[in-house]
Amino acid sequence: MKPEIHPKLNHVVFVDSSSKAEFATLSTLTSEEKKKINGVDHFVIHVEISSASHPFYTGEKMLIDTAGRVDKFRARMEHSKKMKAEHDARAHKKDEIKKETLEEKITRKAVENTEAKEEARVEAAKPVAKKPAPKPSKPAKKPAAKPAKKAAPAKKPIAKPTKKPAPKKPAKKGKK
Secondary structure, eight states: OOTTSSOOOEEEEEEETTTOOEEEEEESOOOSOEEEETTEEEEEEEESOOTTTOHHHHOSOOOOOSSSHHHHHHHHHHHHHHHHHHHHHHHHHHHHHHHOOHHHHHHHHHHHHHHHHHHHHHHHHSOOOOOOOOOOOOOOOOOOOOOOOOOOOOOOOOOOOOOOOOOOOOOOOOOO
16 A cells, blocks of 8 residues: 555444444544543444334334424325315215215205395394594585697698609500
8 A cells, every 4th residue: 555645544433322332443533532442442423324223224104303394294194184175075965965865955045045145144143333423525626727729830741742643655566
């Protein structure tokens, strides 16, 4: 090996933040924090996820999220499920309306009308804030008459130039 062209290898320990697992190895990384293992100083490198906490290696359905991405995803999924349920309920109601008999339709319409009348009655019973009556206004003043505009002088029509007919050429006579 050529001297001084390769990076320096250091003893390091990788510490998983979620599972607190430690892995001692050699690396070119360094840090301010050190830890003594078996009499050797190791640089401590903190990692968010490792094979000790990753679901692929553990087989558990454990999610580690430091940026809130999983929570945002779950919120979107909940909203999506809620919207789908509402859509399905509307579709189911439409199907029921299509299948109902004439008597059921008349009954449903009567119930809807009575509910609408009840809501209108409740609205009418609410006190309405009255607007103050407008004050009688003075008669509006008529604007001063504007002086009449002077009539523009009548324009004379412009004569169009006439084309003179081109002089007629004498007809050519054929050879005799």
